[in-house]
Amino acid sequence: MDKLKTLDLQKKATIIRKHIIDEVFSANSGHPGGSLSCADILTTLYFDEMRVDPKNPKDPNRDRFVLSKGHCAPALYATLALKGFFPEADLNTFRKVDSYLEGHPSMNYVPGVDMSTGSLGQGIATAVGMALAAKIDKKDYRVYSILGDGEIEEGLVWEAAMSAAHYKLDNLVAFVDYNGLQIDGNITDVMNPEPIADKFVAFGWNVIAINGHDHAAIKDALEAAKKVSGKPTCVVCHDIKGKGVSFMEGDYGWHGKAPNQEQRDQAISELDAKLAEIEAEIAKEA
């Protein structure tokens, strides 16, 4: 990936992170930690990979995305808005009673959302159904999903993993947002799902482990997945919960908590500083 492309994705991811903070702040509830940790995966998917058209969100030949960890809706909504599926100005209606931006994504309300999710474990299984449909119809669209590392404690994830391998769904890529934290604490303390990569290998998947904040590595993993025949791919993304906001990073307390005004202002100023840094670099490169 060339320098300018990398910088452009970093810029978009930073804008998405600012939106995440303001969505959760304006709703006074929501899930900032995991939204921030998966923002780089979403940015790479929607701005450097997926075949989607904001003007034709129901195109039958589009690539599909399922946010299996549906509570990270703030990250998905920010990405879709930035991509042009709906106005960025609507993001501050998140979780409000008259808004279409539900606390967890609804495919019937939000343009660009391919599946309603929120109940953990179900999204990845619906993604299996979509990938199977592409195989039945001999279509070339691909299906992407993001799972939480806590989410994979759900038994259904492994039923889905088994069925994806059984039906040789090489058009399916599941990312595990491996930030190591869930609501009640460290994943290894709450209910240890490790070793994650080994489990997916044992279930018959192609597994790639990367830094989940490295856009070039995410893109490389997506390209590598396309070269694998007869197996779904799992990209284990080592990343940081709360990434980009100093006081949220690595703190499970920010799993499902909204910042107050002062915290919001500090988070936005940190992200604005990051944005200025990236823009300066872009100016230097251009």
Next chain:
Amino acid sequence: MGKVATREAYGSALAQYGADERVIVLDADLSKSTKTDTFKKVYPERHFNMGIAEADMMCVAAGLASTGKIVFASTFAIFAAERACEQIRNSICYPKLNVKICATHAGLTVGEDGASHQCVEDLAIMRALPNMTVISPCDEIETNLAIKAAMELDGPVYVRLGRLGVEAVHGEDFKFELGKGVVVKDGTDVTLVATGLMVQESLKAAAILADKGINARVVDIHTIKPIDKDLLVKCAKETGLIVTVEEHNIAGGLGGAVCEVLAENYPCKVKMIGVEEKFGKSGVPAALLEKYGLTAQQIADKVIAAKN
């Protein structure tokens, strides 16, 4: 005329109407029992075994339906309506996806497998879900037409099917209309409102009652949701006493649905006949119906008691 189980009629209907390329059938390692193997013999490329993983099957069905498929997902009622209940709720009903959950081996007449496999709560659970249509056919032809109607309806449907062979209630000229009850025997003194194989028992009960000078009407409610409010109110007005008869817990099933309509629209005396807050047990179907008070004679006796 021979007896045919509604699950047999389901498998045949899938094969009969399954030419549409959008139709996909999923099963959870029970295709010989649910009879989806009848479809598989004709359209093997559109039948997928999901293994013993009902929760996954429901979500895969949802994903397939999201791309425009008409998906039939089958297993035993206990594993569909109860084990995978939350998947049906969140991944099928909430997004209103085109999935038909055709659940066989419902009720006590599963027989010897016993309580763990005898689902007598599914109608209550499934009808509580928004966007869900719930159908409980009584015989072969009604099942055939119910499956056709389910296929033509855009949205989630739950169809309750049985293991036991049952006699025909309806003739070849039967017209099935979703949401409309059917008066299968007219009468003036009491209305027996039945569903599934209790329609046959209720008709036999009506014959016993006729000998006692009671002219009973029998109504087949094949669509539990949306239920035929107009017919229920009409029957209450015309015959007074309403007796509901179902191979299901008396809590929340057909009886509950009928009482909800009558309590709001035409309060009258209702006697609910069904499984009285109990689990099933092993036994041959006839012995089980006797043990749980669901034979024609027992229904007739309860009607007489309710009349007095």
